[in-house]
Amino acid sequence: MRFKSAHLLRAAAYAGLAFLHLPLLFIVVYAFNSDDGGYSFPLRGLTLRWFARAWEREDILQAISLSMGVAAMATLVAMVLGTMTAAALNRDRFFGKDGFTTLLILPIALPGIVTGLALLAAFKLMDVNPGFWTIAVGHATFCVVVVHNNVVARLRRLPARLVEASMDLGADTLTTLRYIILPQLGTALLAGGILAFALSVDELIVTTFTSGSEKTLPLWLLNQLSRPREVAVTNVVAMAVMLLTMPLILLAWRLTRDTDTSPGAQ
Amino acid sequence: MPETLAMPPLAATQGGLRRRLSNLLYQRRNLTLLLLLTPPLLWFGVVYVGSLLTLLVQSVFTFDDLAMSVTPELTSQNFQDLLVAANLDIVLRTLSMAMAVTLGTVVLGFPMAYYMAHYARGWEKGFFYVGVMLPMWASYIVKAYAWTVLLAQGGVVYWVLDHLGLRGVLQAVLNIPAIGGETLATSNLGRFLVFTYIWLPFMVLPIQAAIERVPGNLLLASADLGAKPWQTFRTVLWPLAFPGVVAGSIFTFSLTLGDYIIPQLVGPSGLYIGSMVYTLQGTIGNLPMAAAFTCVPIVLITLYLGVARRLGAFNAL
Numbered sequence: 001m002r003f004k005s006a007h008l009l010r011a012a013a014y015a016g017l018a019f020l021h022l023p024l025l026f027i028v029v030y031a032f033n034s035d036d037g038g039y040s041f042p043l044r045g046l047t048l049r050w051f052a053r054a055w056e057r058e059d060i061l062q063a064i065s066l067s068m069g070v071a072a073m074a075t076l077v078a079m080v081l082g083t084m085t086a087a088a089l090n091r092d093r094f095f096g097k098d099g100f101t102t103l104l105i106l107p108i109a110l111p112g113i114v115t116g117l118a119l120l121a122a123f124k125l126m127d128v129n130p131g132f133w134t135i136a137v138g139h140a141t142f143c144v145v146v147v148h149n150n151v152v153a154r155l156r157r158l159p160a161r162l163v164e165a166s167m168d169l170g171a172d173t174l175t176t177l178r179y180i181i182l183p184q185l186g187t188a189l190l191a192g193g194i195l196a197f198a199l200s201v202d203e204l205i206v207t208t209f210t211s212g213s214e215k216t217l218p219l220w221l222l223n224q225l226s227r228p229r230e231v232a233v234t235n236v237v238a239m240a241v242m243l244l245t246m247p248l249i250l251l252a253w254r255l256t257r258d259t260d261t262s263p264g265a266q
Numbered sequence: 267m268p269e270t271l272a273m274p275p276l277a278a279t280q281g282g283l284r285r286r287l288s289n290l291l292y293q294r295r296n297l298t299l300l301l302l303l304t305p306p307l308l309w310f311g312v313v314y315v316g317s318l319l320t321l322l323v324q325s326v327f328t329f330d331d332l333a334m335s336v337t338p339e340l341t342s343q344n345f346q347d348l349l350v351a352a353n354l355d356i357v358l359r360t361l362s363m364a365m366a367v368t369l370g371t372v373v374l375g376f377p378m379a380y381y382m383a384h385y386a387r388g389w390e391k392g393f394f395y396v397g398v399m400l401p402m403w404a405s406y407i408v409k410a411y412a413w414t415v416l417l418a419q420g421g422v423v424y425w426v427l428d429h430l431g432l433r434g435v436l437q438a439v440l441n442i443p444a445i446g447g448e449t450l451a452t453s454n455l456g457r458f459l460v461f462t463y464i465w466l467p468f469m470v471l472p473i474q475a476a477i478e479r480v481p482g483n484l485l486l487a488s489a490d491l492g493a494k495p496w497q498t499f500r501t502v503l504w505p506l507a508f509p510g511v512v513a514g515s516i517f518t519f520s521l522t523l524g525d526y527i528i529p530q531l532v533g534p535s536g537l538y539i540g541s542m543v544y545t546l547q548g549t550i551g552n553l554p555m556a557a558a559f560t561c562v563p564i565v566l567i568t569l570y571l572g573v574a575r576r577l578g579a580f581n582a583l
Contacts, residue, residue, distance in 0.1 A: 218406070225414065246400060
């Protein structure tokens with residue numbers, strides 16, 4: 001009985017995994033579709049033509065460069081603020097600690113429309129024109145928690161006696177920070193930064209409210225769905241977006257795995 | 267530790283100012299805390315909370331339909347308008363989809379999470395973890411886009427159903443009033459499918475984490491004592507995994523409640539909370555009414571988080 005149900009369970013688990021991946025696989029397949037319009041399946045032929053077309057399109061290159069710029073800026077802010085909050089919240093209890101934690105989670109716990117509309121209302125009130133900086137501010141706000149989570153997890157595992165030993169040997173706080181704490185945080189900080197970058201490149205809902213007429217990569221894709229111009233090129237861009245972020249996610253995962261084996265942890 | 271990280275000469279021999287600063291930071295822990303917290307507090311306090319307050323204040327402002335402009339005259343009209351039948355309809359439509367999607371992800375996700383936590387070992391464990399995590403982080407719009415391509419008539423899904431001879435079954439299902447529709451791409455069933463697909467990983471990972479903490483010998487003991495697999499599931503595994511389910515449901519519930527892209531791309535016409543907010547602020551420019559509308563998910567999610575906290579979901583996050 002138990003033997004049989006285990007097989008059933010394995011089948012269900014692999015079926016679920018296939019369900020999660022097949023649509024992504026088809027995006028890759030469709031990027032090579034030689035048919036320039038329809039979604040008809042099976043494909044009639046394969047071509048690389050659309051890659052060249054995508055590369056020539058000015059609007060696509062602009063969307064890519066805007067997305068990269070915004071993500072870099074948001075990641076930078078998130079890494080600074082996220083490290084600070086992690087260092088603060090890893091310490092002893094203090095008044096308002098729980099409230100502060102909630103504040104960090106709120107931008108991702110509340111639906112994107114709330115965050116988006118709130119930022120838009122504030123920008124309008126201050127007469128700020130939407131554009132690069134308003135997008136970056138929005139993205140940085142919800143990216144902080146990603147960096148924070150990564151760094152705080154590593155700080156919790158950092159053995160207190162490494163710091164104590166450094167102090168005993170005569171190093172001051174800043175020296176300990178530079179030679180003990182920061183090297184230990186390195187990969188966690190990097191992983192947090194990568195995830196924040198990926199999150200920013202993919203974000204759509206908050207961005208629609210804060211972007212004005214600027215188009216990030218996801219906004220460009222959304223626009224293609226209502227007003228398509230060369231459907232086949234859209235498939236290529238969709239695949240490119242996916243293949244761009246996936247190695248980053250894998251790298252972030254590799255960096256945070258096996259962190260228990262950091263020096264002095266035993 | 268690599269050579270480059272070797273300690274500098276004893277810090278005591280270094281300059282006095284630095285030493286004094288260092289001592290100050292060490293002795294006055296509150297000062298350090300203050301220094302660390304001020305920049306993030308300023309950012310979140312000014313940018314985020316400030317914006318949220320602006321939004322809330324806007325929700326009691328007056329919108330002049332004729333002039334299409336907002337005036338800072340306080341009114342409760344926007345909140346009264348929320349209770350109009352058409353608007354309640356929008357809230358109910360969104361809420362029922364959020365609940366259906368949550369249920370759908372539990373049904374699909376639980377077996378995956380259980381297998382990952384209790385059966386998968388070695389490479390298979392890593393394989394499953396990455397396999398669930400990658401689609402979770404993959405671009406949201408690309409995933410939504412993929413489904414518009416797959417669900418289109420003449421697309422992959424119809425092709426597969428035709429070859430399995432299931433076209434008639436699909437048509438029968440699509441004829442059911444509440445969940446069906448003209449085609450798969452314009453039915454509630456199709457929309458449910460896309461939502462469930464996109465939020466599934468957000469359900470699998472918390473459940474997996476919760477089950478991971480259930481000792482395997484509890485399940486063995488239950489079986490040894492004569493419980494049927496179903497009994498073990500119902501009385502041992504499910505109660506222990508439940509906080510994980512609630513934790514996952516926070517994501518699936520909140521994300522569905524606020525989404526407006528998928529309802530716009532797949533499924534029948536009829537607005538969702540998100541699409542209503544988007545339309546109100548965009549084409550009409552009625553920011554006050556849009557602000558009032560965003561209070562609905564805020565209130566619903568606050569209530570939900572309150573219940574979830576009682577159910578112990580926060581320990582499973």
